[in-house]
Every structure is written in C-alpha cells, then in structure tokens.
Amino acid sequence: MMTPTTPINRPLGDGLVLRSLRDSDDAERVATFNGQIFGPKVAEMSRSLMHHHPATRPEHWLYVEDESRAQIVSSLALIPWQWRYEDVTLKSGEMAIVATDEAYRNRGLIRALAVRHQELLCVGEFDLSHIQGIPYFYRQFGYEYAMPLEPGWHLELRQLPDAPADSAASYHFRPATCDDLPLLMRLYEEAGQSLHIRTVRPAGAWQYLFEHSEGTETQGEFWLLLDAQEQVAGYWRVAHFGFGTGLIVSETSRLSGPAAEALLHWLKAAALERNKPYIRFNLPLTNDLLRVAQGWGAHDSGTYAWQMQLVDVPRLLSRLAPVFERRIAASSLAGLTQRVVISLYRTAYELDIACGRVTAVNALNRCDQADLHLPPLLLAPLLLGYRSRAELNSMYPDVRVRGQSQVLVDVLFPRLESFIYSIY
Template identity: 30%
Template sequence: MLRDLGDGLVLRRGTPADADALAAFNADVLRYQDAPDPEPSMGAWTRDLIEGRHPTFRPESALLVEDTRGKSIVSSMVLLSHTWTYAGVPLSVGQPEIVGTRAEFRGRGLVRAMFDVAHAWSAERGHRLLAINGIPWFYRQFGYEMALELGGGPRLYTVGLAAGVRQPTPPYRLRPATGADAPFLAATSAHAGRRYLVTAPRDAAAWRYVVSGRSAGSAARNEVRIVESEAGEPAGYLEHVPKLWGPGLHVRELEAAAGVSWRAVAYPVLAYLCETGEAYARAAKTELGLLDFWLLGSAHPFAGVVQFSSSRRPYAFYLRAPDLPDLLRRLTPVLERRLAESPLVGHTGDVRLSFFRDGVRLTLDGGRIKSVEAWPPPRTVAGLDFSLPSADERRPSAMFPGLTFLQLLFGYRSLAELEAAFADCVVRGQEPRALLEALFPKQPSKVWPIL
C-alpha cells in the first residue's frame, strides 16, 4: 500500500495479478462517449500493459485505488516513460495515461492522490517533461498546460474517390509490414522527424512492437503497411486504425522515404485506404464516408499533394515541466543556435521572464547562455507597472500568465499569438521581443508515443 485514503480506500501499485480486474475496469469506465456498453479495446490495451507486452512499461508503474470493502478498483492510471526529442535534443518524458474513476467515486481527490505519486515517480526517473493526451481542462488542475499540437490534418470524403484514384499500372503497392521491416521503418520515421520541433522517435525495437507486439483487440493497435515499388523496394509506410471510427478510416502515420515523391505514392495509398475502408464497412454493416488524416497534424506534406475536402482544428497535448530552468539548460544548444542565426547574434544581456508567482532569468554573454536560473519576480519595485520600457532590472523583460510560456517554448503559439490571446501577456520593449522571437519561434511538432 502506498497511501491510506480513508473510508476503506487504499492507493497501491499494480501487479500482474491485476490484469483481468483492471482491464474490466478500464473497459467499463473509459468506454467511448455516449456508448451504452464497455469498450473491449480499452481492456485489451490495459491487459497488454499489465502483462508486460510493452517494451518499457511494467505493471508496478500502474496506480490503483482499491475499495477494500469489496476488493474492487475504483480509480486507476499508469505512467509510461519515453524519450522524445526537441530540435534533436533527447528529453526523458513521462506520460500519465488511461486515467479513470468510477462515477460514484469522483470528486474525492483520488486522481490528485495518484498524480502526487506519479509525479514523485517521474522525478525519480529523471523525466524533464510530462505529457498527457487527455480530456479538456481536467489536467490543468495538476500543473499541466495545453502546449503541443495534436492533430489538425485534413479529411477526404470517399464518394467517387475509389474510381478517381484507381490506376491501370500503379507505381507502388502496399503490403503488411513485418518485423524485418523495422530498420526501414525506423530510418524513414527518423528522416520525417527532421521537419518537426518535437518528435517521439521510434527505433527498430519500438517498430517491432508497433507491428506485431500488441494484442489483436487493443485500442493502441494499428495496421502498418509498407509502400513498395513493383520491384519490391520500400518507398514509405502507412499506419492506420484497424476499423472504422464512425464513418471514417483514420490514418495515424504516413511517410515517404527520402527521395520518393509524395505525389507518386498518393494514389496507391488512397486506393488502398478506399478498398480497406470498404472492407471494414462491410464487416461492420455500415458505410465508409471519409478518409481521416487528422492525426497527421497540420504541417504534414501529404496535405499539399492532394486536394482535400476539409479539415478539423487541432487539439493539443498537455505538458508539465516540473523544473523549467533545468529544462531550458538542457535545451541550451538549441537556443544558442537559434540566437546565432538571428539578427541578435552575439547578444549580451539578461532576459527576465515573469510568470507572476515565479519566473526564470536567462543570462547571455556574447551569444552564449551563461546561466538559467529560477527568478522570483521582486516585490520591492515601487510604483505601478504599466509594462513600459524600464532601466530597473528588478522588472521583468516579459510576463506570461500561468503556464502559457510553455506554449511559446514548444512552438505551439508565437509570441504575437500569445499577446493576442492573453491581455496580461506583456513584453517590455523591442529588445526583449526580438530576443524571445529569436529564441522561441513557432514551429510544428508531431508526437505519437508508443502506448
């Protein structure tokens, strides 16, 4: 037992013996919106994790709140560990996932108690960042900010599409991926990652798990296909959900190898998706209505080679940086490179960032970052602050309400967009503005962790 929560409730670690009970709990509690019945795929995903299929997760990284009176699970979550990259710099990342509580036990602080423990575990593991793909608002109360783009890619309605993309002699075909394709998948995904600020790299071992490591019914399982030439040379890959979600077939990943034309692979891929989607529709006794590329994100090159029907706005990952100065020190090589490529190359001076209750100070010397320190905004400055330029070094160079600076740091919003959205996001003069725009430009990211 990790903690006695009172009223017969205890917080404890998961064990392999919890696989069946926890799978049933998550299938019931985390059913799809408005669904009348439990979702078996959530149970299968849970069982995969607890039974040790995942390459890095072990059952003791699950947290359970148990009602000792009936020996039943009433709340649970897991903590996964990943390595992401920020402009090529590796970052250790923790991901809380599969968070749920039975309706009659909500509002008792059970999730907060689990997050307290998960955050302590995360610190022990050296995570510099935590990330959650979760429901709106909820995780803000645990120190998270929506600060990394998720989704936003286009969709294509399928009426008449299959005939339009059918080719007499297509230049490429698609086949199921196998474990032997893992090195190609790893190299191609790494090449694609160069277009993004933040990525979740997949090495060959991770790809082998994606291709064949999950159970057939898992919510995290996808179909992976290799795009290859008639001669059998791999040219790209496709990853899609193995059934229809509503009327659509959803694509998770689509990448072309270096030197391969996106236009050339487009029609063979679309023809395959139409054929596969129609097969899924027949099996489900429904109709295929669209191909959905939302998960590819708003900056994916495929959107530029096909005329799509529409798009939906992106969602976002929640991020939490438990030690922001430490994270910025880790990213120093990236920040120095950006500064060297800006009009402020060789700059010397301080950048004092206020988050009102706390803050960070970056000291630059000749274009190098000499130090990054926690900086509590002084409370001793006399007079009102109208955000005008000031020689008083006790005043901040810029002010960001709450956790909004994370949106700037992770390229999710530009400085101008934050100022437009938050009236109390303020920059004191042109020099700090130019520095912030050079150090923290808006850039696309694409992250899909191994779940």
C-alpha cells in the same frame, strides 16, 4: 514490463489505499477495472502495456483500492516516452488511462493519484508530462494545451477520382512484417526530420506495435508501397480505432508525388471495401500525403491538443540551451550577452547569456522587471512552439514583453512544427 519493484502503499482515509502494482494479479485487476470504465479494448491495452511494453514499470501503474470491499475504485498510469526537441532528447511521462468508479467521484482520488504521478515524474527526472484528457479538468494539475493531437483532415471518397487503368503497373502494396522493422525505422527517422518536436520510437516500441497491439484500443496495420522495380517507396499505418467513422491514416513516411497519388487511390479502395465514408488524415501539416490530399479537397474538421506540463522548468531550460544558442546564432542577435528574465508572476527564471552561450539558468522568487511576463500555464505552449509570443499576447492581456526584448523573445521562442506519433 513486470519487473521487480517496491510497491507504494499510501492510506488515504475512509478505508481507501493508494497502491502500485505488486504482482500479476494486481495487473489483471487494474486491467479489468479500466475495461469496466472504458471498454474491453482499453482493458486489453492495459494488459499489453503492463506485461509487454519495454518502457513501463509496475511502479508506474497506480490505483486506489477500497479495502472494505477489496475493490479497485480509481486508477492512473505513467507511460514513459522520449521526445526529440530539435537535437535534444527529452523525457515525457504521459498521464494515461485515468479512471474513477462513478460512486467514488468527487472525493479527490484523481488528485491523490496525480500527486503520486508527479512524484514519479520528479524522481525519474522527466522533463515533460502529457495527457490527452478531457477538456479543462487537468489545468488544476498544471497542464495546458500545447501540442497538436488528432488532426481531422477529411477527404470524401467522391472527391478522389478512381485510379488510372495502368496504375497497378507502377506501384503495388503489401503488409509490413517484423522483418521490415529496420527499413521502417529508417523511413520513420527520415520523415521526422520535417518536425521540430517528434517522438523517439526505439526498436522495442516498434516491436510492441507489431507484436502486442492487436486487440487493443491502439491497434493498427503497417503497409509498404513498392514501385515497379520492387523498391520500397514508402510506408503508412492505418489505425483501426479513433475519432470519426472514416478510414484513419495515422502515420506515413516521406512520399514522392506519384507515390502519394498511388497511395490515395489505395486508401479510397480500402475505404470502400471497409465501408468507410471518408479518409481521415491524422497527420502533421508537413506530411507529404496530407499535402497531396489537400490538393484533392481534404478539409480541416479541427484538431485537439495534448495537454502539457513542464515538470522542472530550470532543468528543461538548461537542457534546451543548445537550441537557444543555435537560434541566437542564426539571428541578428548573434554574440548576444544579456540576462534574460521570464516572469510567471509568482516565480521567475533567468537565462544568463554570454557571447551567445547560455551559461546559467536560475530560478527566482519573482521579478517585476522581466523581459517577458506570462501566466504560469502559458509557458508550455510558448516553449513548445504551439503558440507564438504574438498569438499569446493577442489572447491574454497579461502576456507582456518589454519593448526592447521583443525581438529576443521571438528569436528564443518561435512557432514550431510538432507531432507526436504513438509508441503503443
């Protein structure tokens, strides 16, 4: 939101200056530039986020200007999120809407913007940073694929039979409104219990989705499913835009088997009405609707991934200490006392564990006698449960674990079920 701020003004040479938003005129210039690169829906999304989203601030919107032409030539935004890792709340700063004018590419402008983005992450004490991003490019800034993004489960309409003649008497459907927000928030929290890592979506973000996402790249519609007694049996969201040509289901509550079947029939009818050739489920594997759709033959066409950066590893490990302690207590290592060292080859981190409690986390220069060795970027997929130690070891020979430490490493870093629903 456009609150007072002290803008940055950083000369880059050759008449180029890195800035943050100074006023509403700057906001409109950045939105217009983003639209020139990505299209009008991203322009409108930029405007809406800058002016209406409760999490964003003017200093989070960065751009490079060619002063000789008074023209914006590159831009990047930091969008703050909150994630819940089991019972620990973490701050993640998305690197979003990254764009450079074609005539100014290969001049290090994104690198300069990324440096400022990193400064904001550190000053704001963010734990993580995430980006959708093009393949490979963002590894140079410390990002690695480490969270599922945009699953592509497809159900062809021919695979799903028509609704039974009496189904209309059992369930009916209506669009959700702002008046339904308390109910939607409760159902959302209940659905998130099946995930180890998930998005915290506060009331302000819910209100943004209902009131300020129309006309943007992330526009969608929320619906309620009601049973024969007019009791809400669940909700779902249809995204208006996304990958593929199908009808995209981007979110649902928990659903009973009969409710999920009724919703599938509604989705088939909606897909036919909207001239969509199939239904696409952008949902986690734990989702009730997806599991029922799999029974009807939904097939996996592939999943992309969020690229993740761990902003401050010692601080993050310290914040996750309650999670590690709970995992140790539930294992054969209950009551463990040990110094655990994770080596990233050039740096290392030490967890001091006494009687099953993490008493300290320390950064080390390096350590050749570590319990676990792995390349720096691979700590993110391990810590976030995207890959297990065994999976990483099978893919990368330089992932090594000391024999007697293997059980402990696997206890501390298990595979996790995670999914990040949008806050905008």
